[in-house]
Amino acid sequence: MDSMERKHDICSPFNPRKNALRKTSAEIVSEARQSLRVQSTQRPFTPRDGHRQLFGQSSARASQDSRPPSAFSLHAQNFDAPDSRPGSGTRLTPLGHKPKSPALCHSEDPFKAFPKPPTDPLETKRGLAGARARLLRAGSLTTLPPVEGKTDVKEKLNPGLGQKQPPVKRLPSSDHSEVCSGPLKPSPRRAASESRIKQPGDDSGERPTECGAGQKTEAGSGDNNTSTVEDAEAVMWSNVIAPLLQQLESVAGGGSVGSVDCLCDLCDGLYSTLAEADMLGRRCKRRSGILRTLFRLIDLNSTQLNLHIAKLCLALRVSGNNLLNICKLVFQISRSESNDAFFQNNSIIDSLLGILSSEDVSASGEALLYCVGTLKFLSGNSAILRLLLDKNCLGVSQKLIQRLLRVEDGHFTIAGHILVQLTATLRNLADHPDSRPLFVSFSLLSELCEVLRHHRKDQDICTNISRIYSKLSSYSECRLALAQTPDCYRLFLELLSKHHQKQDLVIRLLFTLGNLTAKSEEARLQLFQCEGSMNTLLQLYDNYQRRDVSPQTPPPSDPPSPRKPCTPQEDDDVLVKLIRVLANMCIHPAVGPALATNISCIQLLMETLELRCVQESEELLVNVAATINNLSFYQEESSVLTHNQLSISKLMLKLLLSSSMNAVLEATRVYGNLSQSKDVRDFIMQNKVHQFLVMLLDSKSTEMCFSACGVLTNLALDPPSRVSLSLEGAAANLVDCLKDLGPGDWQLAGQVCQALWNMLGGGSEKLLDTEERESLLEILITYSEEEEALRWIENEDMRDYHKACWEIEFLPVSQKLMKMLQPSDQTA
Numbered sequence: 001m002d003s004m005e006r007k008h009d010i011c012s013p014f015n016p017r018k019n020a021l022r023k024t025s026a027e028i029v030s031e032a033r034q035s036l037r038v039q040s041t042q043r044p045f046t047p048r049d050g051h052r053q054l055f056g057q058s059s060a061r062a063s064q065d066s067r068p069p070s071a072f073s074l075h076a077q078n079f080d081a082p083d084s085r086p087g088s089g090t091r092l093t094p095l096g097h098k099p100k101s102p103a104l105c106h107s108e109d110p111f112k113a114f115p116k117p118p119t120d121p122l123e124t125k126r127g128l129a130g131a132r133a134r135l136l137r138a139g140s141l142t143t144l145p146p147v148e149g150k151t152d153v154k155e156k157l158n159p160g161l162g163q164k165q166p167p168v169k170r171l172p173s174s175d176h177s178e179v180c181s182g183p184l185k186p187s188p189r190r191a192a193s194e195s196r197i198k199q200p201g202d203d204s205g206e207r208p209t210e211c212g213a214g215q216k217t218e219a220g221s222g223d224n225n226t227s228t229v230e231d232a233e234a235v236m237w238s239n240v241i242a243p244l245l246q247q248l249e250s251v252a253g254g255g256s257v258g259s260v261d262c263l264c265d266l267c268d269g270l271y272s273t274l275a276e277a278d279m280l281g282r283r284c285k286r287r288s289g290i291l292r293t294l295f296r297l298i299d300l301n302s303t304q305l306n307l308h309i310a311k312l313c314l315a316l317r318v319s320g321n322n323l324l325n326i327c328k329l330v331f332q333i334s335r336s337e338s339n340d341a342f343f344q345n346n347s348i349i350d351s352l353l354g355i356l357s358s359e360d361v362s363a364s365g366e367a368l369l370y371c372v373g374t375l376k377f378l379s380g381n382s383a384i385l386r387l388l389l390d391k392n393c394l395g396v397s398q399k400l401i402q403r404l405l406r407v408e409d410g411h412f413t414i415a416g417h418i419l420v421q422l423t424a425t426l427r428n429l430a431d432h433p434d435s436r437p438l439f440v441s442f443s444l445l446s447e448l449c450e451v452l453r454h455h456r457k458d459q460d461i462c463t464n465i466s467r468i469y470s471k472l473s474s475y476s477e478c479r480l481a482l483a484q485t486p487d488c489y490r491l492f493l494e495l496l497s498k499h500h501q502k503q504d505l506v507i508r509l510l511f512t513l514g515n516l517t518a519k520s521e522e523a524r525l526q527l528f529q530c531e532g533s534m535n536t537l538l539q540l541y542d543n544y545q546r547r548d549v550s551p552q553t554p555p556p557s558d559p560p561s562p563r564k565p566c567t568p569q570e571d572d573d574v575l576v577k578l579i580r581v582l583a584n585m586c587i588h589p590a591v592g593p594a595l596a597t598n599i600s601c602i603q604l605l606m607e608t609l610e611l612r613c614v615q616e617s618e619e620l621l622v623n624v625a626a627t628i629n630n631l632s633f634y635q636e637e638s639s640v641l642t643h644n645q646l647s648i649s650k651l652m653l654k655l656l657l658s659s660s661m662n663a664v665l666e667a668t669r670v671y672g673n674l675s676q677s678k679d680v681r682d683f684i685m686q687n688k689v690h691q692f693l694v695m696l697l698d699s700k701s702t703e704m705c706f707s708a709c710g711v712l713t714n715l716a717l718d719p720p721s722r723v724s725l726s727l728e729g730a731a732a733n734l735v736d737c738l739k740d741l742g743p744g745d746w747q748l749a750g751q752v753c754q755a756l757w758n759m760l761g762g763g764s765e766k767l768l769d770t771e772e773r774e775s776l777l778e779i780l781i782t783y784s785e786e787e788e789a790l791r792w793i794e795n796e797d798m799r800d801y802h803k804a805c806w807e808i809e810f811l812p813v814s815q816k817l818m819k820m821l822q823p824s825d826q827t828a
Helices: 003-011 025-032 121-126 221-254 259-276 287-300 303-315 320-334 337-344 348-358 361-378 382-390 393-404 409-429 435-441 444-454 459-472 476-483 488-498 503-519 521-529 533-544 568-585 592-596 599-611 618-631 645-656 661-674 678-686 689-696 702-715 719-727 730-744 746-759 770-783 786-790 796-821
Strands: none
Touching (some): 221 259, 221 287, 259 287, 259 303, 287 303, 303 320, 303 337, 320 337, 320 348, 320 361, 348 361, 348 393, 361 382, 361 393, 361 409, 382 393, 382 409, 393 409, 393 435, 409 459, 435 444, 435 476, 444 459, 444 476, 459 476, 459 503, 488 503, 488 521, 488 533, 503 521, 521 533, 533 599, 568 592, 568 599, 568 618, 592 618, 599 618, 599 645, 618 661, 645 661, 645 678, 645 689, 661 678, 661 689, 661 702, 678 702, 689 719, 689 730, 702 719, 702 746, 719 730, 719 746, 730 746, 730 770, 746 796, 770 786, 770 796, 786 796
C-alpha cells in the first residue's frame, strides 16, 4: 500500500476515530502494512448531448418508428376549443349568429356592437343544455355564453402533428359579450326555484356547481350561495377579465413594436387576476373563452409569449389533447438552449412539476413524456439545475417512478419512454453536490434498482441508471445506500450478461461494482458469492480481450454472441474497470485464494500483459500488475501464480523497463512478492534487474524506494547476491535513502534498515567502509530518540500513525543494526 493510500486510510473521514477505542501501535501498523491494495480509476466520461432530442442517436429507440417525435409543428388549430364542456357532457347548440368583437367593429362605443339579449330567458333555456342553463339570468347582458356559442361551429380541426397551417395575419375576434355591463342594467334576479329548468338527461342538479360553490339543498340555500358566487364571478368577468381578453386580442391584432412584451404583461395580469379571484383550475365557468383566446395567441409564434400562455393554460387545468399540446409546446421551446433564460424567469417549472405529481400515466402518458423531456433538457443548465433541486424535483421523481412501476401492461411502453427521460434528468441532477443526500433520503438508489428489474431489457433505461450509479457510487453515503439494496449485485451481474455488447452500459456497471468493492469487505464477499459471478466477469473479460497479435487463450466458457465493434480504447476501458473489480475482490481473505487458483483468471491476466504495450495501454497494464500483486499475496501450493511465477516475472520486465513510472512501480511491487521464491531471485539477478532496482533508490519517491527496498531485502538473503548488490552501490544508496526520506515515512525507514541488515549479513559481511558505517550509526542514533523522531511530524492528525510506525517498524530493526555497527569495545 503506497503512502498516500496508507495515510488516507488512517485519516479517512469514513473511519471515525474520536469515539472509537484507541488502537494499539501494532494494530495501526498492521492495517497500514496491508500489502493488498484497492485499485482506483477514473469515472467514465459522459459527453453532453448537444442535440436536444427525446431520444439521441445512441438510443436503442433511434430506429424505431413508434417512438414519439422530438420535432413537430403546433398551431392554434391543433387545440380543442371546448376544453371545459358542461358536466353533463351535453354539447351546446350552435348560435345562429356570429357576433363580432366590439374592439373590431365599433371603435367609439364598443358596447353598442354587442347582440341584444333575448327577451324571453325561458325560451333561451330550452335551446341550451341544462348544465349551462344556470349561467343565464333574466335581462342580464353578462349572462350570454359567447364562448360556447361558437364552439361547435367549429375550430376543432385538429390536423395531425406536423401538418403545416397557413400563417395567421390577424387573430380572429373573440366573442366576449360578457364585457357589456354599462349601458344596460340587469333585471331583478328570479327566485331560486325558477333559477333553472331541467332538460331531459340533465343531471347537473344533483352535482356541485362547476365553480364548486356549493350544492343544491332542499331549502334552496345551495342555489342562493351559487347565485352569489356566480354574481361575483360575473362582476369580475365584466369589469376585469373580459377587458383583459379584449386587450390581448387588440394588441395581438395591432402587431406594434413591443407588442410581445405587452402581451406577456397582459398574460401575467390575467394570471394574477384569476388567482386572486380563485378562478384558476376548472372553477371558472367562462374558462373556455379564456382558453380560446390564449390558443389563438400561439400563432404569433413568440417563444416568450408561448411560455406565458402555457403557464396560464396549465393553471387552468387543461386536459386531454390540450394538455398534450401545451406540454409539446413547452418541450419545443426547451429544445433550444437560448431559451433557458425564459424558464428561469417564469414559474412554468412549478407547473411542469405539478403535472408530474398529479397526472395519470394511463390517461396522460404522452403529455408526461414531453413534460419530463423538457425537464431533461433544462437540467443541463446549471442555474436551472439548482432551481429543480429547490423545487423538490427529486421528491416528485420518486413518486412518479413508483406510479410508473405500477402501470398495467397496456401502458408499459409509454412508461418506458417516460423513464428514459426521467432517468436522464436524474443523471443530470446527480451532478450537483447537494443532490446526494436527497438521493439517499428519497431512497432513489433503491427505487432505481426496481426500475432496472422491471425494465432490464430496455438498454436506454439501463444505461441512464448505470450513469447515475457510476457517479453517485463514488461517494460513501450513496455507496452505503446502494450496497444495502437487496440483490443489487445479482442484478448488476444479470445486466452485464444480458447487455454485454453495450460498452457504455458495461463500463459503468463495472465502475460501480469497483466502487462498491473498494471499501467494503462485505461487498467483496457478496459479489463473489453470487451464483455465476466469476463466470460472468471472466466471460466479459474474454469478450473484450483484443487478440490482434497472438492466438486466443481458451475462453472460460462458451463464446458470447458477436457484439458491436469497439475501438481499442473502448475495449481497454472496459478491461480497466473489470480488472479493478477483480483486484478489489481478491483483498477478501476468502475470495483471494479462490481467484489465485482460477486458471482462466490468471491466464487472461497474463495474456493481457503479453498482448498490450505500455505506451498504448498504460492504465490497463498497471491494473493487471496490481491484481497480480494482490493475488501473489496468497502463496498456497495450489495457486496458479505459484506455478507461473517465472513466466509472470518475464512479463513484468516489459513494465519495469518502460517509461511509465506507474508501470515501473507496480512491476517492482510484483517482484517484491515473487522474489520470496529462490527461482525468481535468480531470474532477477541473471537479467540484471537488481541494477535497475538500485537506481530506483535515487528516485526521491517514498513509494518507489519502499518497493525497491522490499525486493532488495529479499535479494540480499542470498550471499552471492550481496556482493553484486554492493558492487552496484546498493548499501550507500540505502543509507542516503534513510537519511533523506526516513523521517517522513517510518515504514520506509524500517524497510531500509531491514535491507541493510540483510546486506550486511547480520554482521558477517564487511560491505561498508569505516566512513559509511559511522555515518549510518550516527543517523540511527539520532532517529532512535522519540522526541527527535516525532519532531518531523507536521500533521498532528497523523501523529499516532507515525509514532506507531516508528515504534513497530523502525525501532526494533534499527536497534539491531546499531548494535552490529558499534565497535566491539563500546558493545562490551
